[in-house]
Amino acid sequence: MNDPSQTGKPALTLYLADPRGFCAGVVRAIEIVEMALEKWGAPVYVRHEIVHNRHVVDGLRAKGAVFVEELDECPDDRPVVFSAHGVPKAVPAEAKRRKMIYVDATCPLVSKVHVEAERHFQNTRQIVMIGHSGHPETVGTMGQLPAGAVILVETVDDVARIVPRDPERLAYITQTTLSVDDTAEIVAALIARFAGIIGPHRKDICYATTNRQAAVKAMAPLIEALLVVGAPNSSNSRRLVEVGRAAGCSYAMLVQSAAEIDWRAIEGVAAVGLTAGASAPEVLVDEVIDAFRERYQVTIEPIVTAEEHVSFKVPRVLRVEA
Numbered sequence: 001m002n003d004p005s006q007t008g009k010p011a012l013t014l015y016l017a018d019p020r021g022f023c024a025g026v027v028r029a030i031e032i033v034e035m036a037l038e039k040w041g042a043p044v045y046v047r048h049e050i051v052h053n054r055h056v057v058d059g060l061r062a063k064g065a066v067f068v069e070e071l072d073e074c075p076d077d078r079p080v081v082f083s084a085h086g087v088p089k090a091v092p093a094e095a096k097r098r099k100m101i102y103v104d105a106t107c108p109l110v111s112k113v114h115v116e117a118e119r120h121f122q123n124t125r126q127i128v129m130i131g132h133s134g135h136p137e138t139v140g141t142m143g144q145l146p147a148g149a150v151i152l153v154e155t156v157d158d159v160a161r162i163v164p165r166d167p168e169r170l171a172y173i174t175q176t177t178l179s180v181d182d183t184a185e186i187v188a189a190l191i192a193r194f195a196g197i198i199g200p201h202r203k204d205i206c207y208a209t210t211n212r213q214a215a216v217k218a219m220a221p222l223i224e225a226l227l228v229v230g231a232p233n234s235s236n237s238r239r240l241v242e243v244g245r246a247a248g249c250s251y252a253m254l255v256q257s258a259a260e261i262d263w264r265a266i267e268g269v270a271a272v273g274l275t276a277g278a279s280a281p282e283v284l285v286d287e288v289i290d291a292f293r294e295r296y297q298v299t300i301e302p303i304v305t306a307e308e309h310v311s312f313k314v315p316r317v318l319r320v321e322a
Contacts (some may be wrong), residue, residue, distance in 0.1 A: 003017055012296035014289065015223055015303050016273035017215035023208030024310040026051045026279050029084035032105040035059050035318040036079055040101070046073040047091065048083040048136055051279040052104060052234035073279075076100055082129040085136035086110045088143020108312050109206040110137055113173050114144045116200055120171035123147050125198065125273040126164050128153055130186050131175035132284060138175055159189040177236035177278075179243060180213050196215050208278045209236050211306040213243045216275055219303040220247035223273040225266045230253045230277030237277025249273065257284055258291035268291030273303075 006170055029050050034042045042064025043300075049057050049067060057067060065081075071094055074080045075199075079101040082091065088107040095102040108112075120127050127150045131138035142150045166168055172190055174183055184203060190197050216226065226244040230237025237254055244252035250267075255261055266272060270293070276285050292298050 001246060002214065006247065007247070009295065009297045011299070012084075012269070012292065013271045013299045013301055014272065014292055015219045015273045015275065015301050016285075017212065018221060018302050019146050019208070019215060019302045019308050021229075021272075021276040021282050021285060023206070023278040024308075025084050025109060025206070025208070026056075028312040028314060029105040029107070030056060030060070032066050032103055032314050032318060034063070035079055035314060036081055037064050039318060041079055045080040046083065047071055047074070047080055048079065050083050051231075052231045052237075053277075053279040054226055054231060055281055055284060056279065063128070066254070067177065071095060076237050078281075079103065081105050083136065084110070086114065086140030087136075087211055088140055090143065103315055103317060104296055106140070107176070107206070108168070109176050110141070113176065113200075113204050114140055114169075116173050116204070117141060117144050117150065120173075120198070121149055121173075124138065125169045125171040126151065126166065128162065128164075128170060128172040128190060128197070129174065130154075130172060130178065130183055130275055132178075132235060135175065137155045137235070139179065141175070142171070153186060153190075154176045156186055156189045159186060159193055162193075164194075167194055168196050169192050169286045172199055174200075174211075175235070176204055176206040177209050177239065178205055179239045180205055180210055181243070181246065207310060208308070209239070211308065212236065212240055212275060212278065214301055216243045216273070217247045218305050219273040219275075220244060220249045221248060222303075224251070225249065226252040226273040226275070226289065227261065228252065228262050228275055228277060229280045229288060230254055231255070231256055234277045240275055240277060240311040242248045246251055248301065255288070260285040261288065 043066045082105045226249045228240045241252045
């Protein structure tokens with residue numbers, strides 16, 4: 001037992017979500033950039049942030065990666081990597097036209113959604129995509145098909161406004177990083193309005209997103225405040241904050257690092273939950289734990305809700321053949 005009287009620091013229990021942090025798709029994407037740099041040397045161009053985390057991006061930039069938003073910012077004679085979020089079909093087509101070396105780091109679980117969309121389109125179904133407008137994954141997925149083939153919905157209210165070509169020929173897909181509960185509500189609304197709509201054989205929301213949200217739900221009754229380590233442009237990290245609030249945690253905050261913790265907001269709190277989005281490295285979680293230990297007599301309590309053993313191979317062009 002910790003005795004605050006021996007340290008002069010208040011006691012605090014830090015509930016640590018497990019699983020948290022990097023998922024298999026993020027690990028693979030980072031490895032692809034590192035292996036590309038090793039194979040071809042610097043610079044290697046990366047279209048869009050390889051994953052949504054400034055710490056990761058800055059680390060790769062220091063090794064020689066150059067991050068750009070569009071392919072026309074890349075020279076023809078240097079390799080380019082497409083981010084884990086996926087890209088519209090027009091992007092690799094243009095890279096091929098320019099005879100560029102390119103490597104696709106799209107997460108295989110995002111690629112699965114792309115394949116689903118293609119299959120529905122070939123079966124003459126119009127597709128409803130549940131996702132966030134402007135998010136790179138949504139842009140990439142909708143960009144697999146011609147304009148008008150995919151209708152984007154973000155909320156239950158959007159479902160009522162859908163004007164399909166044929167209400168009997170619809171299918172739905174989802175962005176992989178959404179709130180499980182919010183998405184279930186939208187799916188229910190779609191099914192209620194379009195009884196014949198077809199969904200994916202397996203849920204599109206990825207295992208890592210689902211598992212991290214489940215861990216937050218499990219710790220919510222035990223904590224007075226929740227900190228999510230992640231980037232503000234990370235969809236799955238922002239969803240963890242929302243899930244925490246929906247589960248009853250009145251104070252839930254997204255922080256990119258320990259430097260962003262609002263200590264005054266959690267003054268007097270004795271139980272804090274800590275997790276990290278799927279693109280946040282564990283070193284940032286360690287920094288947050290160290291920051292708490294500077295101010296509190298900390299007891300760490302893991303909240304384990306799942307074990308993850310998923311891994312994805314890197315593209316063949318980067319593999320060292322035996």
